[in-house]
Amino acid sequence: MAYTDFIAAIDLGTSHIVGMVGTKNASGALSILAYEVEKAEGSIRRGCVYNGEEVAYHIGLLLRKLENKLDGAKIDKVYIGIGGQSLRSMDYTVNKVLGSGGEVTEVILQEMAKDCRMYRPAELDVFDIVSPAYYLDGRAENEPLGVNCSRIDAKYKLIVGRPVLRRSIENTVKERIKRKVPRVLVSPIALANLVLTDAERQQGGILIDFGAGVTSVSTYRKGRLQMLYVVPFGSHLITRDIASGLDVSESEAERLKRVHGMALPNKEIEQQPLDINRMDGVHTIKQTNLDEIVEARVREIIENVYARVQDSNILKDGGYSIVIAGGGAMLKDLREAVKSRFKMDVRIASARRDLIEGNDMIANNPEYMLAAALLLQCEENCAEQPEVKVQTSTFVKPKVEPKANPAPTQPKQEEKKVEAPQPDIDVEAEEQAEILRRQAAEEEQKRKEKERIKRLQEEERRKGPTLWGKIWGKIEQVTEIKDKDY
Helix, strand or coil: CCCCCCEEEEEECCCEEEEEEEEECCCCCEEEEEEEEEECCCCEECCEECCHHHHHHHHHHHHHHHHHCCCCCCECECEEEECCCCCEEEEEEEEEECCCCCECCHHHHHHHHHHHHHCCCCCCEEEEEEEEEEEECCEEECCCCCCECCEEEEEEEEEEECHHHHHHHHHHHHHHCCCECCCEEEHHHHHHHHHCCHHHHHHCEEEEEECCCCEEEEEEECCEEEEEEEECCCCHHHHHHHHHHHCCCHHHHHHHHHHHCECCCCCCCCCCEEEEEECCEEEEEEHHHHHHHHHHHHHHHHHHHHHHHHHCCCCCCCCCEEEEECHHHHCECHHHHHHHHHCCCEEECCCCHHHECCCCCCCCCCCCHHHHHHHHCCCCCCECCCCCCCCCCCCCCCCCCCCCCCCCCCCCCCCCCCCCCCCCCCHHHHHHHHHHHHHHHHHHHHHHHHHHHHHHHHHHHHHCCCHHHHHHHHHHHHHHHHHHHC
16 A cells, blocks of 8 residues: 655755655654665765756656655655755844833744744845744843743844755756755754754754765754854865875775775874775775875864864853764764864764664664654655545436326226327427528528529620629630630
8 A cells, every 4th residue: 555644855965865755653753664865976066956957867766766665655745955065054133122011922922033034134045043042131041931021132043055055956856856845954953953962952062964075063052053054075075185196086085985094094004005996907005195195184174163163162161072973974083083173072973762763773874864864854744645536426317208197087887098198209309300490491591592693693794785794794704714724
């Protein structure tokens, strides 16, 4: 039996595109029904759609693969995650003066939220509004509803980015593959909801997602987002550096990075020989030749992330811990490299057990983790609903046969006389016959009119060469000449 109720999401990564379908139970825990992956092949750069046609092709293929796993069900709409370059958080404050003896009501909070949604920063698009912090007469208040004050300030975090991020997705999904997009989700926010614990959100958590094209960093404290920023450097730059520095193909560079690459050099093995594949055959280098290339780019990425965190003035508070995620986080010794620079505890991201129902191996796979995080934020049913055909009953009036006149009651000794039933009158046949009679009459009238006109023309000719007769004769002569020439 085909599925009729499920949610679907797509993670547009620089190296690959992941699609996932699932359901959520009453408590909001996620069950994954199907997942598929397609290589992006350069069609997405730094988290942004670069080649719309290519992306549309891969998404269309991805959706068909997912539908094949859903027993014939069709995906009518799909949520899309974004995390590309230019994405960042910004502050926006809405204030309201209530006067002396004022009270914060639900209506006031809704009006302030509406004012925030109406705000449009110059040359930027607002993708999400998160973590409002309320201040009543200058004092922070987590639960402002019902509290008396004369002034209330609501400080919102807007997630903004270039409008082309949303526009490219709409052109790709809505226009090219004709699927609905209920909402564009902010990938770093979704990922934080999946992997950060409540303690990390309250005491101070820094989430760093090392993607192929970009690296995103978001910080949390007291349950609220403090800062989000996307650094335009990703682990794919390490691959390109290896390919260029060692004169190998990108596929060979990717293999070297995954198998032998290390974020921190290891003196014990730096002189070990390492075989690499080049166009002209196998060559041998030292491990240190690879380590120098990888370490240089890793240090650059970590320094850029550190600078963004430092700019937010949170390092002076203390108590923070770091969670690293993404395919780039699988690089050997990256956790130690981040810990060395930030001087904080660092752990590898894992999905919260209370949010994943059943087997959580897929959700904890770095390749699929972000897609699972996006799926967890979906709300609308994404299944195509079958058309409900309303059957209308057509009432056909039964044909009433004329009844025979009842025979008159006669004395028993007399013979009964039964009158013959009246024949049925075919009204439709009578109407058709009447139409035929009218048509015949009209044809007869036209024929008589033609004969009358012909007689008049003959009489005119016999009368002599009147002006009309001369003209008529000339016309006949010309007609005869043309007929002969023809």
